[in-house]
Amino acid sequence: MQSNKIDSYINKKLKEISKKNQLRKISDVHRKPKNNITFKSNNIISFSCNDYLGLSLNKIVINAAKSATNKFGVGAGASRLITGNNYLYSLLETKIKNLKKTAACCVFGSGFLANIGVISSLMNYKDLILLDELSHASTFLGAKLSGSSVIQFKHNDMKDLEEQLYKFRNKHDKCLILTEGVFSMDGDVSPQDKISVLKKKYSASFMLDDAHGLGVVGDGSGSNSLFRKKPDIDIYLGTLSKAVGSYGGFICGKKNLINFIINRCRSQIYTTGLPPAVLAASIKSLEIIKNNKNLIKKPLENAVLFSKIVGLKTPVSPIVPILIGDENKTLNFSKYLNRYGYMVGAIRPPTVPEGTSRLRVAFNSSHTKEQIKNLANLIKNKLKIYE
Ligand SMILES: Cc1ncc(COP(=O)(O)O)c(C=O)c1O
Numbered sequence: 001m002q003s004n005k006i007d008s009y010i011n012k013k014l015k016e017i018s019k020k021n022q023l024r025k026i027s028d029v030h031r032k033p034k035n036n037i038t039f040k041s042n043n044i045i046s047f048s049c050n051d052y053l054g055l056s057l058n059k060i061v062i063n064a065a066k067s068a069t070n071k072f073g074v075g076a077g078a079s080r081l082i083t084g085n086n087y088l089y090s091l092l093e094t095k096i097k098n099l100k101k102t103a104a105c106c107v108f109g110s111g112f113l114a115n116i117g118v119i120s121s122l123m124n125y126k127d128l129i130l131l132d133e134l135s136h137a138s139t140f141l142g143a144k145l146s147g148s149s150v151i152q153f154k155h156n157d158m159k160d161l162e163e164q165l166y167k168f169r170n171k172h173d174k175c176l177i178l179t180e181g182v183f184s185m186d187g188d189v190s191p192q193d194k195i196s197v198l199k200k201k202y203s204a205s206f207m208l209d210d211a212h213g214l215g216v217v218g219d220g221s222g223s224n225s226l227f228r229k230k231p232d233i234d235i236y237l238g239t240l241s242k243a244v245g246s247y248g249g250f251i252c253g254k255k256n257l258i259n260f261i262i263n264r265c266r267s268q269i270y271t272t273g274l275p276p277a278v279l280a281a282s283i284k285s286l287e288i289i290k291n292n293k294n295l296i297k298k299p300l301e302n303a304v305l306f307s308k309i310v311g312l313k314t315p316v317s318p319i320v321p322i323l324i325g326d327e328n329k330t331l332n333f334s335k336y337l338n339r340y341g342y343m344v345g346a347i348r349p350p351t352v353p354e355g356t357s358r359l360r361v362a363f364n365s366s367h368t369k370e371q372i373k374n375l376a377n378l379i380k381n382k383l384k385i386y387e
Contacts, residue, residue, distance in 0.1 A: 021327045022348055033057050034366050039343060045371050047361045048345040052216045052299045052318055054366045055245030055285040065246075068280035076273030081262070084273025092279050095286045096250055099221050100236060104258035107279075109271050111211050111239035111249030112138040117267025118235065118251055119176070119207070120145035121260075128172035130164055130204075132156065132179040134186060137351075139178050139209055148172075155186075158194045165202040175202065181210030181223030185352050185360060187303075187319030189213075189223050192231035199232065207235035215243025215289045216318050220296040226316075243289070243296075246281040248274050298365035302372055306361065309376035310383070318363040321347075322379065323356060324386075330357035336382060342375050 017023050030038040033054070037046045055061050068088065076084035093105040108114035119142030123129055127148040131139055134155045143150045149172060154160040161177070169175055177199055179190040192208065199206040208231075213223030222238065224231045235257065240248040251261060261268055289296060299318035307315050312322070324330040327348045334346035337359075348357045361375070 020349075021331065022350075031057065034368070035364070035371065037343060042338075042341075044338065044341045044343050045375075046343040047363070047367070047375060048343045049362060049364065050212070050242040051245050052243040052362070052364045053245060053285075053289065053295055054364055055243070055288060058245065058285070058288065060288070061245060061281050061284045064284035065277035065281040068276040072276035074277070075275055078273065079269060079271060080273045081269060086273065086276050086279060088276055088279035088283065089273070092283050092286075093250070095283055096238070096252065099286060099290060100238075100252045101221075102236065102252040102254075104255045105250055105252045106258045106261050106268065107240075107274070108249040108251065108268055109274060110247065111209070111237060111241065113267040113271065114237050114249035114251055115139050115209060116142040116145060117265040118237070118261060119143055119178070121265040122146075122235075123148045123174060123176055126173040128168055128175045130161060130168075130175070130177050132183075132190065133353075134183055135178060135180060136184060136209060136211070139180075143178070148176075155183075156188065156190055158191055158198065161195070162198055165198060165204065169202045169204065175204035176207055177204050178207050178209070181208050181213030182217060182317040182319065184212050184319070185347055185358070186321055187212075187315055187317045189217070189226060189316050192224055192233065193227045193229060196232035199234075205234040206232065207237065208233045209237045211237070211239040211242055211249075212317065212319060214238045215296055216299050217316070220289050220293070223317075240278075240282045240285075244282055244285045246285055247278045248282060295365050299363045302363040302365075302367045303361075305369070306363065306372050306376045309373060310380045320361040320363070322359040322361065322383075324358055325355055327357045329386075330359065333359060333382065337375070337378060340378055342378070344375070 027040060035046045037044060072086055078084040089107055092107055097105045115138035123146035125147040129143045129148045129150045130153055131143060132155055133152040151164050153164050177195055182189055195206055210222045217223050218225030234253060236252040238250050240246045303315045303318045303320050307320055330346045334344055337344050345360045347360045
């Protein structure tokens with residue numbers, strides 16, 4: 001009998017991952033208000049969460065989810081095209097459309113599902129995808145699944161993007177430029193105004209993954225609102241699981257794009273609809289985001305205060321990376337902060353490129369000045385030892 005090849009593959013890979021200090025484990029976490037979490041039986045303060053506005057624990061949002069469960073049950077029961085399309089979907093899609101000022105919107109099971117499904121249904125082997133080298137794993141996977149020629153351009157480097165377009169655009173049928181609004185591990189913003197010019201010049205389309213931009217930068221409607229002249233985005237992807245505090249993803253664009261997705265995008269068609277509670281929570285959160293301009297400013301203000309104390313450059317989003325480089329050193333730094341009562345993520349490859357391991361400090365609206373100052377001073381003093 002042949003040996004079990006998958007089993008030996010798994011074991012070999014796990015050994016390799018361990019050797020590189022990249023083995024991860026999932027631990028139980030109990031998140032509570034005001035950034036308190038219980039982790040490995042310790043009560044600590046979290047700076048690791050993407051719930052930028054604290055809406056996942058907001059009482060009004062929780063009550064909206066409870067009422068929807070009482071009224072409609074726990075699960076959707078089927079895919080949206082069958083009987084899983086609770087009317088809350090259309091309320092939610094209308095809210096998003098109004099916020100984003102686009103013609104149409106389609107809510108997905110998650111941002112990940114939206115990325116892999118939309119990219120792979122729109123693009124094929126005759127096409128060209130140009131994506132920022134620091135794009136999210138779901139963008140890379142969507143591009144790979146499409147079978148298109150995929151070229152990474154240097155992070156936020158418009159000269160490199162144009163060079164690639166100049167060299168390769170004419171050899172392909174359709175062309176899609178993909179980037180993030182606010183980069184998830186770097187916290188910087190993509191030059192959407194310049195991409196809008198290039199996409200026109202080279203007859204390409206522009207898809208923006210704004211998972212970390214919605215609700216926390218600009219006027220709250222997303223990172224495109226940071227630009228004086230509105231960027232020309234053909235496909236806008238957002239998530240409902242970060243600043244919105246709930247779960248799900250969405251695509252905004254023209255009516256024909258959304259119609260195509262409903263008919264051809266497999267990660268939209270062949271999956272069960274979102275639970276009604278999740279839809280109701282997202283609707284309530286979006287109302288809070290729309291009506292509470294002070295709340296949406298808080299995460300960035302907190303990031304700015306922290307960066308000032310540590311001596312880092314002024315951030316443009318609530319995500320502040322502290323580059324360490326070495327994986328072990330990064331892990332030890334994170335453990336050190338843990339011992340002092342703070343949770344800050346140690347981000348290592350493959351999430352970020354080799355040699356760029358970092359602490360990722362994520363700020364939200366409910367971090368207190370005291371929490372921020374304490375963490376900043378701890379980090380500042382530890383960094384001095386590395387100098
Ligand atoms: C940039 C980016 N895009 C997409 C996703 C996926 O979104 P979701 O968590 O809704 O699946 C994430 C989540 O980590 C992300 O950071």
